[in-house]
Amino acid sequence: MLELQRLTKRYGARTAVSDFSLSLKRGERLGLLGPNGAGKTTVISILVGALRADSGTVLLDNKPLTGDTNPLKRRLGYVPQEIALYEDLSAADNLRLFGALYGLKGPALERRIADELETVGLADRAKGPVRAFSGGMKRRLNIAAALLHEPELLILDEPTVGVDPQSRNAIFDKIEQLAAAGVTLLYTTHYMEEVERLCRRIAIMDGGKLLAEGTQAELRALLPSRASRLRVEVAPSSIECVNDDALAALRALPGVTEATAEGGLLTVSLDDIGARTLTVLRTLGERGIAYASLASERPNLEEVFLHLTGRSLRDV
């Protein structure tokens, strides 16, 4: 359905997107995963027609998606990374504008507005000014604004930034409903959990380039077959011993690709679970770190990204 061919965009000396190609089939849900600054928004901006690429083409059903007034644009729904709403206007008035921009009018428009406000849980706030909304409510309205004209392809650029967990779940539910109804999805994020939950296919990008794409299983297969990670629940008595110094020591071990600590939970990524586990446990012992439990799990996209770039998704 959608084809991005060799997109390149430069800002002065910096190349934001470089030779980026990607395709999407009808009904598919594709996650575009990459850290901040990877070039996701630049790709999306080019795709929706808000930014001109230096080179490359965008095809929708094999027809070039060029021109300000190209009717093909009506088949896209676009949820920008920013909250692109008029804060001083009411939720309904915002939707009135965005619906009208796609040719809706009259009672049909009003009906769509009522429907969308209902499904994003803002029906009772229709007349309230957006200014007074919470971050999560604004995000939901931002999505509703893209759906009024019932697009076939919905493009969401980091739609959950700055959102409370409750709104985040509401957004996920909404997206899953749309996908179930046959809407094709392109979802960008720097949260790996989101693509893992929502998307069948995942494209990983960094530094303006596409690094890898495929299903989660395909991407995991890029890692060494014995790659894994250890989850160590640290005993409360030795939590103070888990400091930056200890993490650095773990990272310095051969075969350890990453070590992070969150509260009492230590996560260590290994390239070979059989060969490396003992050295890790010995290092913990030397540093006086006792543990309450120990588990290993299959690597996730975090490790894939790490493997591809040598950097962690969260770090950048």
Place this chain on the structure above:
Amino acid sequence: MNTALLALLRNDLRLFFSDRRAVIITILVPVAIASFFGAILSGGGGGQPQGKLTLLVSDSDHSPLSTEIVANLKKDPALSVSEAPPPEAARDAVKSGKTPVALFLPPGLGAQATQAMFAGPNAPRPRVSLVYDPSDAAEYQMARGLVMQQVLQVVSRRAFSADSAATVDQTLAALQANRDMAPDERAALTDLLGGVKRYYGRPGAEGAGGAGGGPSIGMPVDFADEASATGEKDAARAATVGHAFAGMAIQGVLFFAIDAAMGILRDRRNGLWKRLRAAPLSRPTLLGAKLAGTALIALLILGIVFGAGALLFRIRITGSPLGFALLCLCTALMVSAFGLLIAALGRTEQQSRGYAIPAVLGMSLLGGAWFPAFLMPAWIQPVSKAMPSRWAADGFDAMLWRGFGLPAALVPCAVLLGFAAVFAAFAFARFHWEAE
């Protein structure tokens, strides 16, 4: 009609009215400043005019008396006198603001003035009239004083001069016919004139002349003053207040154009611009909607500011109402295109505001929004005429209180539309269409 354009337009209007405080400030500030000016300037006082006062004289009499008055006025160091023989030419010069005051010496002035001097308050008198530009009340006061002084001096001196022996006879006859005069006063004057007659009768008598002139018995002429354009008693006030409101209305909408431009730049920063560009909208639709929205609001501001002027200071359209309406429309379009230009040339709100505010103030000042442009030194005139605000101000002056008809509005309208077209074309060409 284009649904998207209408939707964008409606949205801009909604946005404007959603911020009540901004609406009030946008409208209140010009009304407040104009009222302030109106209140302090409409007292009619003004300051002493600087330099020489230009006086246009139309002498339809061509008698020795009128010629002498003109000659004496020319000698006056405070005046710069020029002559405009046809009265209509002099009238037009004042009406169009080229000259502050014109003096009209009527036919028969020389023949009638001296008799009239003694003929009592109800006798017909020749009418010397002054037509003045109501915005130059101070200059008019000064001119009136000087002219009166000259006319009285020359007339009374001539009443007692050598070539007036015949006049004295006529004057004596007029005096006898004056029923309003007390008998003892008449007797005294008859004596006096008898003496004058005897004095002229002396062999080798010369003209009495003399700087101080003779005694003025009564007013030899009627002084009629007439404010150009309106002819109302408080025309001067109308002019000052009308000009203040026109000037502040123009400045007010220019400032609103900055707000509109800031709105565009803010949308760009907020990602709204990118969202709009993603919709299937043409560039002319996007900018056209902005242009129309800003122009409509500017029109509304002009309407309310002038409306407030009409309510608070009784300013009136003495010229063509259609011309006034067209001027409002063209001013609104010019201002709206100016706003687009600011948005197109600017990258950030702060930066653009930084140069747009001085630009608007300069435009207002040089364009005559703060005080009439013709009071500015000659070298500024070409600069002033390069300002669209000048054309708007001149146009509003012509329609509000100079009392000109529709044709006088057409040239300013055309110039304003020209500015609007140039601004809009530049804005369109330089606009950052990309959402970066």
